[in-house]
Amino acid sequence: MAGILILGEIEGDALGSITGELATVGQALAATSGDEVAVALLGGTPDSFAGDAIAAGADKVYTVADPLLADGQIDAYLSAFEQAVQQTSPSVVLIGKTELGRDLGPRLAFRMGVGVAQDCVELSVDESTGRVSALRPVYGGNAMAKVTFQGDGIQIAVVRPKTTEAPEPDTSRTGETQALSVELESSVIKARRVDTVTQASEGVRLEDATIVVSGGRGLGGEEPFETLAGLASMLGGAMGASRAACDAGWLDHSYQVGLTGKTITPDLYITVAISGASQHMAGCSGAKHVVAINRDQDANIFKSCSYGVVGDWNKVLPAFIETVSELINS
Amino acid sequence: MALNIIVCAKQVVDPETPASAFRIDPDTKQVVPAQGIPPVVNGFDENAVEAALQIKEASSDATITVLSVGSGFVMDVMKKPLSMGADQLILVDDPAVGNLDAFGTATALAEAIRKIGEYDLILCGRQASDWDNAMVPLGIAEILGLPCITIAQKIEVSDDGVTVHKALSDGYEVVKAELPAVVTITNELGEPRYPTLRGIMTASRKTPTVWDASEVGLSHDQLSHKLDLTELYIPVSDTECEFIEGEDDADSGRLLALKLREARLI
Numbered sequence: 146m147a148g149i150l151i152l153g154e155i156e157g158d159a160l161g162s163i164t165g166e167l168a169t170v171g172q173a174l175a176a177t178s179g180d181e182v183a184v185a186l187l188g189g190t191p192d193s194f195a196g197d198a199i200a201a202g203a204d205k206v207y208t209v210a211d212p213l214l215a216d217g218q219i220d221a222y223l224s225a226f227e228q229a230v231q232q233t234s235p236s237v238v239l240i241g242k243t244e245l246g247r248d249l250g251p252r253l254a255f256r257m258g259v260g261v262a263q264d265c266v267e268l269s270v271d272e273s274t275g276r277v278s279a280l281r282p283v284y285g286g287n288a289m290a291k292v293t294f295q296g297d298g299i300q301i302a303v304v305r306p307k308t309t310e311a312p313e314p315d316t317s318r319t320g321e322t323q324a325l326s327v328e329l330e331s332s333v334i335k336a337r338r339v340d341t342v343t344q345a346s347e348g349v350r351l352e353d354a355t356i357v358v359s360g361g362r363g364l365g366g367e368e369p370f371e372t373l374a375g376l377a378s379m380l381g382g383a384m385g386a387s388r389a390a391c392d393a394g395w396l397d398h399s400y401q402v403g404l405t406g407k408t409i410t411p412d413l414y415i416t417v418a419i420s421g422a423s424q425h426m427a428g429c430s431g432a433k434h435v436v437a438i439n440r441d442q443d444a445n446i447f448k449s450c451s452y453g454v455v456g457d458w459n460k461v462l463p464a465f466i467e468t469v470s471e472l473i474n475s
Numbered sequence: 476m477a478l479n480i481i482v483c484a485k486q487v488v489d490p491e492t493p494a495s496a497f498r499i500d501p502d503t504k505q506v507v508p509a510q511g512i513p514p515v516v517n518g519f520d521e522n523a524v525e526a527a528l529q530i531k532e533a534s535s536d537a538t539i540t541v542l543s544v545g546s547g548f549v550m551d552v553m554k555k556p557l558s559m560g561a562d563q564l565i566l567v568d569d570p571a572v573g574n575l576d577a578f579g580t581a582t583a584l585a586e587a588i589r590k591i592g593e594y595d596l597i598l599c600g601r602q603a604s605d606w607d608n609a610m611v612p613l614g615i616a617e618i619l620g621l622p623c624i625t626i627a628q629k630i631e632v633s634d635d636g637v638t639v640h641k642a643l644s645d646g647y648e649v650v651k652a653e654l655p656a657v658v659t660i661t662n663e664l665g666e667p668r669y670p671t672l673r674g675i676m677t678a679s680r681k682t683p684t685v686w687d688a689s690e691v692g693l694s695h696d697q698l699s700h701k702l703d704l705t706e707l708y709i710p711v712s713d714t715e716c717e718f719i720e721g722e723d724d725a726d727s728g729r730l731l732a733l734k735l736r737e738a739r740l741i
């Protein structure tokens with residue numbers, strides 16, 4: 146191999162946690178080869194984050210500064226990162242499956258005519274060929290596929306967030322920072338973001354919660370979700386939902402947990418009237434303990450549960466909540 | 476404004492196949508469709524058809540062409556977009572394009588789109604529910620050199636181009652591009668309409684245009700895999716569920732809470 150290059154991400158005024166996660170993945174890949182793990186930081190003034198990237202596990206940082214990179218337009222990032230890849234010719238490029246990365250990674254690969262593995266949860270190096278092998282969930286999580294990169298071109302892996310833990314920053318680490326210069330014109334921006342509308346979530350963010358309580362289609366309407374929200378806040382957690390519940394219009398899609406919704410990693414995940422379709426479970430496979438209340442004893446959800454109650458939520462839930470409340474208040 | 480819309484739609488194994496009926500042939504590394512469960516048009520591609528129909532209704536003069544690449548098409552399945560109201564169906568139907576990776580698929584679709592020639596808007600689903608790649612539309616855009624906007628929950632076309640509300644995990648972005656452009660559609664756009672009886676009758680009278688790989692000008696080289704599938708397996712869960720059984724449902728609920736406390740989870 147000839148080096149690993151990571152697309153670093155800057156979120157607001159901090160280095161995105163994905164960058165540390167990717168550095169961990171990169172260092173593991175480099176463990177046998179001794180390759181250098183570099184992070185590219187793109188932005189208006191990315192230099193101030195170089196130290197953070199080294200503390201997060203980078204051996205080297207490339208900075209790419211340009212006013213056109215200041216407001217995160219993907220087309221500008223793509224063009225700049227492509228040039229950074231060409232100038233540094235790594236053999237492996239690691240990108241997070243973030244809002245930016247899940248599009249940028251494949252587009253970079255198509256542009257350069259090289260292979261890309263999307264949504265990887267595990268990467269390893271094949272000892273005999275030295276090529277990267279990637280594990281990725283497919284068919285909505287019903288199956289796992291292992292893929293390797295053909296030929297000898299650059300290997301691009303888009304890695305699912307939270308598949309490894311970002312390390313605690315180690316400020317004793319040292320590394321070189323090098324500025325790369327790229328040519329960027331505003332005409333590369335063909336699709337332009339003109340506005341961002343975000344809803345500030347109340348209370349604990351679903352993605353960060355250590356306890357999540359979710360409801361599904363079996364709840365039958367909006368009202369039971371108010372009860373669930375009460376339970377979630379009593380437990381200091383957040384509320385989620387299945388896609389079926391969101392599609393029904395009972396809740397906004399920002400509550401959706403799953404393959405095309407949010408990925409959650411709570412210690413405790415309580416589901417009520419959710420069948421446990423693979424596409425739902427894809428979003429909570431990192432939960433330490435899953436609990437289900439479902440009246441169908443054959444429901445798929447029970448296959449992933451630590452504890453389950455087969456019963457009607459109309460009867461199970463009120464008694465459950467009452468007891469939880471007593472336990473918490475005593 | 477005359478508008479030519481191409482919707483890329485893929486035939487996939489029904490993703491609602493119960494997990495218990497989901498099978499893999501480890502030798503061919505392929506999913507074996509469950510008996511009696513026919514394939515479907517990829518769900519997000521139906522959302523894309525719905526988006527196209529809404530754009531057509533809002534403009535005076537639009538044509539919707541549905542395009543698919545593959546082999547072993549089930550005609551009743553692939554005609555569903557026609558019965559929803561799309562104008563024509565083009566199938567690139569060839570064993571040579573039956574098992575491509577995202578790279579080959581994007582190449583084949585891009586070549587077919589070049590052959591169609593006239594296009595203002597290319598709509599795709601946000602991802603196909605078989606390989607969950609969410610890559611092919613990005614490839615089409617790169618190959619054809621077009622702007623690309625993904626995960627549209629709302630889309631509008633006007634004289635100055637396309638405006639999209641791109642769904643984020645907490646909210647959305649407003650993104651604009653000139654036409655022609657590639658846009659991928661998500662289920663947040665709303666339920667795709669059901670075919671009407673009249674729609675089904677009209678669709679049954681339409682004959683799809685079928686091209687083979689050579690008619691689209693696809694060479695073997697262009698379609699070679701960039702990724703090799705070395706293993707495909709069903710993950711096994713080692714979790715054993717402890718069922719909590721009380722005297723009645725309410726009692727079970729109470730015992731569940733006590734159990735979670737005992738396990739120090741609450």
Ligand SMILES: Cc1cc2nc3c(=O)[nH]c(=O)nc-3n(C[C@H](O)[C@H](O)[C@H](O)COP(=O)(O)OP(=O)(O)OC[C@H]3O[C@@H](n4cnc5c(N)ncnc54)[C@H](O)[C@@H]3O)c2cc1C
Pocket residue numbers: 285360361362363364386387388389390401402403404405406407417418419420421422423424425428438439440441444456457458459490491518603604
């Ligand atoms: C490409 C793709 C992506 C998808 N992405 C996601 C995703 O991100 N997130 C997601 O959640 N889904 C996703 N889905 C949808 C997924 O396949 C399922 O359709 C969905 O998760 C089902 O939601 P549900 O469990 O609420 O509903 P159902 O499957 O209908 O289950 C309802 C459950 O409620 C139980 N129930 C009913 N009444 C009661 C009662 N009185 N008491 C107790 N239990 C009761 C039933 O036994 C049943 O198990 C996706 C699908 C596709 C094809």
Ligand SMILES: Nc1ncnc2c1ncn2[C@@H]1O[C@H](COP(=O)(O)O)[C@@H](O)[C@H]1O
Pocket residue numbers: 483484485486517519520523542543544545577580584598599600601602603604606607608609610611612
């Ligand atoms: N074989 C195909 N034929 C037509 N459209 C396809 C095909 N494969 C992928 N697409 C389109 O690209 C989208 C994303 O697919 P994928 O990148 O495979 O997840 C799908 O929702 C379709 O709109």
